Amino acid sequence: MILPDARPALDYDALADATLVGLVQRGDRLAFRQVMRRCNQRLFRVARGVVNDDAEAEDVVQEAYVNAFEKIATFRGDASLLTWLTRIVLNEAYGRLRQQRPSVGIEQIGATHADDSRVVAFPSKFGNEDPAAAAAREQVRRLVEHAIDSLPEPFRIVFVMREIEGCTVEETAASLELRSETVKTRLHRARRLLRTALHDTLAGTLTDAFPFLGPRCDRMTQAVLARVEAHPSNPAEGA
Template identity: 30%
Template sequence: MRDALSLSDQDLVEQIKAGEDAPFEALLERYRDRVYRLVVSFTKNPADAEEVLQDVFLTVFRKIASFEHRSSFSTWLYRITVNTALMKLRSRGPVQESIDEYLPQFTKDGRHARMVVDFTQGPEKLLLRKEREQVLREAIEALPPDYKVVLVLRDLEGLSNEEVAEIVGASVLAIKARLHRARLVLRGRLERYVTASGAQS
């Protein structure tokens, strides 16, 4: 097992294809925590995350013979993870909140139809840190799954637009659009919170 852990992903995959078991254990050891962390950021439920984690590695075990190295192993694994997590999220039922209400609306002369809250003056002064974090967590949780996945992979996991596009199976332009809309939703939720907090004080 120690020898297997020192091998590259590509070498491990080739050994698995040749019928060896230890390399799969090494891949599992190498990626288990990363996959679990990613899934928890989608599901927000440790029990669901454990179930998705098992499904992901079962899928990898079943399909690894068809892996062709057209992308890196980690990208292929993330794609399986995202698809499995999305199936779990969709099985919960539809998201109640529409993102359309957070998209910019303009008057006929091209001005914003509603007031835009200025966050440049330091949101720490506007919100207590814990409250703001809670509002953001709730806003991320309320995103439709396709937007949530892109936001988590791009902003929380730090992947590039190109990597996210490959994982999700969409164009870079589509990823940028989903990310922009997801960020608009988060901003809209924060604006509502700030406006409501200001009205109460």
């Protein structure tokens, strides 16, 4: 009689990266699926920071994952799994960028024009947010994304890794093969460019802040008139 397999199912979500890598190296596709689910957001954002396009970024990440799976036997843990995958994504993204246009020196980069592309939205922690507040938050998010899109690529990718993904200076430098001082300088310039872009965008809307005309104006006017009508004395009589 064949006994049923009594081994408990693996909880891949609870496994450490090193354990997942060991399983993938032995051909466990479910472990690789967990690696992808764990790293997808970082890798998409990194790719998006280079190629500046949602669809292209997805293609970059997919190709990078295939390359990573084929090279998983070479992973030795000298860097974290996420850093290792980030380098593969960056190599793929920069390779496509070089095919699309000639390289430009960092000193020649000027402000670029933002397009209509957007970073895909990930689930918000504000699940029960008021619809009006959610709409306002969405407008702000799109405004910020548009400003980030307008950054020159060398500054944009550093900003994405440091400010959006929360990578350390050292991790960013290692992934991008830059000196730590260069990462700090580019982040400073990215912040300055963003402040300028957002200031220019918002300056024209400041006069529209705290709108009052419309239903609120009518409601307050009617309330005041009702109180005046109910007032015991007439202003003309007291004059």
